[in-house]
Amino acid sequence: MTKDADRTPGRRTVLGAAVLGGTAALGAGVAGASPAAAQDRGHGRGGHWGSYRQLPVPTVIAHRGASGYRPEHTLGSYQLALDMGAHVIEQDLVPTKDGHLVCRHENDITGTTDVAEHPEFASRKTTKTVEGTAITGWFTEDFTLAELKTLRAKERIPATRPDNTLYDGRWTIPTFEEVLRWADKEGRRRGCPVWLHVETKHPTYFRELGLGLEEPLARLLRRYGRHRHNSPVFLQSFEPSSMQRMAKLVSSPRVVLLWTADYRPWDFTMAGDPRTTADLITPEGLEWIASFAQGIGPVLDLVIPKDADGKLGKPTTLVQDAHRKGLILHPYTMRNENTFLPADFRRGTDPAAFGDVFGAYRTYLETGIDGIFTDHPDTGLLAAADFHG
Numbered sequence: 001m002t003k004d005a006d007r008t009p010g011r012r013t014v015l016g017a018a019v020l021g022g023t024a025a026l027g028a029g030v031a032g033a034s035p036a037a038a039q040d041r042g043h044g045r046g047g048h049w050g051s052y053r054q055l056p057v058p059t060v061i062a063h064r065g066a067s068g069y070r071p072e073h074t075l076g077s078y079q080l081a082l083d084m085g086a087h088v089i090e091q092d093l094v095p096t097k098d099g100h101l102v103c104r105h106e107n108d109i110t111g112t113t114d115v116a117e118h119p120e121f122a123s124r125k126t127t128k129t130v131e132g133t134a135i136t137g138w139f140t141e142d143f144t145l146a147e148l149k150t151l152r153a154k155e156r157i158p159a160t161r162p163d164n165t166l167y168d169g170r171w172t173i174p175t176f177e178e179v180l181r182w183a184d185k186e187g188r189r190r191g192c193p194v195w196l197h198v199e200t201k202h203p204t205y206f207r208e209l210g211l212g213l214e215e216p217l218a219r220l221l222r223r224y225g226r227h228r229h230n231s232p233v234f235l236q237s238f239e240p241s242s243m244q245r246m247a248k249l250v251s252s253p254r255v256v257l258l259w260t261a262d263y264r265p266w267d268f269t270m271a272g273d274p275r276t277t278a279d280l281i282t283p284e285g286l287e288w289i290a291s292f293a294q295g296i297g298p299v300l301d302l303v304i305p306k307d308a309d310g311k312l313g314k315p316t317t318l319v320q321d322a323h324r325k326g327l328i329l330h331p332y333t334m335r336n337e338n339t340f341l342p343a344d345f346r347r348g349t350d351p352a353a354f355g356d357v358f359g360a361y362r363t364y365l366e367t368g369i370d371g372i373f374t375d376h377p378d379t380g381l382l383a384a385a386d387f388h389g
Contacts, residue, residue, distance in 0.1 A: 059371030110137035218249035310343035
């Protein structure tokens, strides 16, 4: 994830109050949805989504695992997040040259692996334009899975998180299937399902390369029994059409990610659709999203904007507006370090030092959001416990 909010404790679940009054659009109204998918959704609009109710609110979602403590998108990061007690663990998916789905935040693996130290891959360094931005580096779509498995993961932001570099080289790039097997094993061991939050990265870009993400993702979800409306998984994307496509393939819950107000999703750009995030967060836009998705994942600034000094201002009406349309909200991303916090919650002048993160959490949770992505799930869990009093 990431392009780079008064509730009564115990009465709301992840779906909870958002569906009171029968306003939830849980998988209903998906244009062109297959009969099998429609049948698997159960009762459709306002229907019963049992597994949602097993998740506490606010839901703590481990952003790329416990990425505040381990290199992101590694089995070590996922395991630590689970051991800390995170309710849901996120994966970002990109494809390999031979069509396997692997867990990386970006297809550019220059900063998250030791690929630059492999002379045999020196010639693979290239410049590509991804969603209108020129990027120079090494890209997953230029490697087979076997080749990628010779690389080792490393910390993406070592200047901010130098302690994480201790684990550089310890883990390989995991495939999504490896994560599914890991989640099943841990679920059996713990006696409860391991929830995942799975993002399709740059789906239009990859589809144009003949490496569509949705079909192989759907096959894996079906293989591991996570394709149903009550499966312990959320699917997510910054491109709404990716979630529309997934709605035709599986019944797993879906979330549309939202970047800044002026951002235009890349699938909209390619289709000539003039809408931006600002259009999608209107009541009409949210109603449209609710026709094929169960939630939204807005950047936190859409929940509470910052002023010119970087301090939090007055909350918007997004939480209430989305809940009226039956949508849950999983905003992103909370991190403990000063550099990532609103200015009024920073402590001292060291950008890598921890700030008043509990104060920031409290301010965001008070808006009524259903969950939150965090790099530091242990902190998020403590903040959620504080919020419930």
